[in-house]
Amino acid sequence: MFIEGSYYHPTFLYESLWNLMVFFILIYLLKRKSKDGVVLATYIGMYSLARFFIEGLRTDSLMFGPIRIAQLVSLIGILAAIVILVIIKRRRE
Known part of the structure; x- marks a missing residue:
């Protein structure tokens, strides 16, 4: 997208397409x-994974050192999902 003399990623489109696939x-x-x-x-x-990468394309995100806050929260979501899936798999056995 070209807005006010600069190119930007259409992150809303990326997120919409990703969410459709996840659905x-x-x-x-x-x-x-x-x-x-x-x-x-x-x-x-899957939502956290998408947010992690899409937030890297945004220009208006709040930063905490070299990483965006939303990316940090997304990493926590990814780790939580992995832990939950491992627990479910172990209970199955």
Whole structure:
């Protein structure tokens, strides 16, 4: 996008397309009758993964040293999703 003499990434478009893909993945997991918590953990992980990369393209984000606050929160979401999925998998065994 070209706005006021500068090029910007259409992050809203990237996020919308990513969320549409995540929607279909979650529907697939629901139809497979996944274990309790798998769909939620998958959503948290995939949403956080997208936010981590998309926030890197934004120009108006709040910074904490070399990393954006939203990216830091996204990393926490990714780690939380991984922990939840590992716990669910171990309970299955």
